Amino acid sequence: MKVIYSNLEKIDFKSTISEVELLNVLDVQALDKDKDKTVIVSADNKKIDQLPGTPTVYIPYESLPENYRGKDNVHVYFDLELYPFFEKVKEVFLSKNKGVFRFRRHVGQHQTESIIIEDMFVMTSLLGKPEDVEVIHSKKEVNPQHTIVTILFKQGTMAHMEYTFSGQERLELEWSGMKRIIEFDSEEMTPITPKHHTSLPLTYSVDAILFGSHQLDAALAAQLEFLKELINGGAEA
Amino acid sequence: MKIGMMSFAHMHAYSYADGLMKLSDVELVGIFDDDKVRGKEAAKKYQTEHFSEQSDFLKEEMDAVIVCSENIRHKEMVLNAAEAQKHILCEKPIATTIKDAKEMIHVCDKNDVILQIAFPVRFSSPIQQLKQLIDNGELGEIVAFRTTNRGQNPGSWFIDPVQSGGGAVLDHTVHMVDIMRWYLGKEITSVQAYVDSYFHNIDIDDAGIMTLVFDGGVIASHDSSWSRFTEYPVWGDATIEVIGTKQTVKVDAFKEHLRLFTSGEKSLTHEFYGNDMDFGLIRDFIECVKEKQSSITGYDGLKSLEVALAAYQSSEQKKTIKL
Numbered sequence: 001m002k003v004i005y006s007n008l009e010k011i012d013f014k015s016t017i018s019e020v021e022l023l024n025v026l027d028v029q030a031l032d033k034d035k036d037k038t039v040i041v042s043a044d045n046k047k048i049d050q051l052p053g054t055p056t057v058y059i060p061y062e063s064l065p066e067n068y069r070g071k072d073n074v075h076v077y078f079d080l081e082l083y084p085f086f087e088k089v090k091e092v093f094l095s096k097n098k099g100v101f102r103f104r105r106h107v108g109q110h111q112t113e114s115i116i117i118e119d120m121f122v123m124t125s126l127l128g129k130p131e132d133v134e135v136i137h138s139k140k141e142v143n144p145q146h147t148i149v150t151i152l153f154k155q156g157t158m159a160h161m162e163y164t165f166s167g168q169e170r171l172e173l174e175w176s177g178m179k180r181i182i183e184f185d186s187e188e189m190t191p192i193t194p195k196h197h198t199s200l201p202l203t204y205s206v207d208a209i210l211f212g213s214h215q216l217d218a219a220l221a222a223q224l225e226f227l228k229e230l231i232n233g234g235a236e237a
Numbered sequence: 238m239k240i241g242m243m244s245f246a247h248m249h250a251y252s253y254a255d256g257l258m259k260l261s262d263v264e265l266v267g268i269f270d271d272d273k274v275r276g277k278e279a280a281k282k283y284q285t286e287h288f289s290e291q292s293d294f295l296k297e298e299m300d301a302v303i304v305c306s307e308n309i310r311h312k313e314m315v316l317n318a319a320e321a322q323k324h325i326l327c328e329k330p331i332a333t334t335i336k337d338a339k340e341m342i343h344v345c346d347k348n349d350v351i352l353q354i355a356f357p358v359r360f361s362s363p364i365q366q367l368k369q370l371i372d373n374g375e376l377g378e379i380v381a382f383r384t385t386n387r388g389q390n391p392g393s394w395f396i397d398p399v400q401s402g403g404g405a406v407l408d409h410t411v412h413m414v415d416i417m418r419w420y421l422g423k424e425i426t427s428v429q430a431y432v433d434s435y436f437h438n439i440d441i442d443d444a445g446i447m448t449l450v451f452d453g454g455v456i457a458s459h460d461s462s463w464s465r466f467t468e469y470p471v472w473g474d475a476t477i478e479v480i481g482t483k484q485t486v487k488v489d490a491f492k493e494h495l496r497l498f499t500s501g502e503k504s505l506t507h508e509f510y511g512n513d514m515d516f517g518l519i520r521d522f523i524e525c526v527k528e529k530q531s532s533i534t535g536y537d538g539l540k541s542l543e544v545a546l547a548a549y550q551s552s553e554q555k556k557t558i559k560l
Contacts, residue, residue, distance in 0.1 A: 100435070100460060100464060102385075132431075132555070136448055136450065137456075138380045138480075139454045142378060142482060144380060144480065145380075146380050148456055148458050150446065150447075158431040158433065158444065159446070160460065162458060164480055176436075176464035177435070178435065178436055179466050181464070181469060237454040
């Protein structure tokens, strides 16, 4: 059995090929009847310890509870990595070139720094290992919170990753390289206006989760811990 | 009012001269340029006299001069013009060193002439509208800024460190630092930056990103570069996003455009139709000369220069520079 925990607003069921059942509530007794099933349920509904057998669990990194760590059957995923636009960025990006990378997220007020850690993980897969990371936060007593991460990657790219912790998600990305510029803004690239009719383009399929998740093994845990330490070194202005 | 121009080395000289031509109460009385070919051509274009000797030019009767030389010569020309009792509009950056900038300010003060620094972005309509929103309290308290100023490689003396004093970081940082200082009314206290040369195989920086902290704790990012190639739809940008406690507002001074598609090598061009900020700068300077009061002072030029130079220092020394 595969159990996918997710922010359901981000799931594009229309583009999903895999057979998956959407559950409003994770009913442990009902799951026991069909062991080949893939089910998806809101990430708020975590009941891993109560699940029969040893299901493979897929969970957003930002929702990962402490008691899930160290279990062989847990896979984590990073939503940036699953967005179709980011897949396309990886396709058209020429990593051998140096350049300037600018990344910007508006996220919910209650989201934590784990969003920065997972984005950095995804960025390192694109831009290589960081050589220097500087983090600065706006004043804690003033809302919204804003964080600027400045990174020099070993392969030569310099990057800004910026986060404003308020309101609805928005994502902007710019790459300036030699004779190659990539630009993305989720507000501009929304295919339906008015925008409140759709979550596009910040959605992904269930298949993207199944094929784009990472097993939470010791190596991954260590890498994420390393990035967490880098981020936690930031100062308040 | 009689205005003279000193050097057409900087391309802005042409748009500033165009601005002078539009003003009915202003006369362009002469152009000094020791590049005789360039100076004569400019004088012919603007139907005025060319001077190849600075001393002869400064003997002419005129109220003010506009300096558009190579960066390294700003000091020489500003000092000479000030001693000749001419009010001055000097192209940015004010100078290539803090020492030179301070000397220029001192000599202008001593001679009781105004020293105005050319920061045309202050005269962009959307940039001014955002200033108004901030001043009216509609953004609340400012939390952070995000700014960019990315354009094409200007080539020529701009990429010669001896004449320019620095590449894209010096050329572009000063604009948006000036806007942030203007919006916030506070100074930058620390600069952390990476500066490098990525885009043109040139021996001068063409890319830099920096993180800034203002007195009082506002934080900011800035991206300066000559990363835009000729096939890109537009010369570049000058953007600022202000994150406030009430709302976040973003402005691009070059956003107002038509999309023009053609079948040539450059299939898409953004045809800008926004206000002419260079003309706004010139019109404001003429008013400043009439009132003998700068609106953008030598000190404003100095503070922006400090940040740009600190960015180089931060990158070289791999540490945050405190100002």
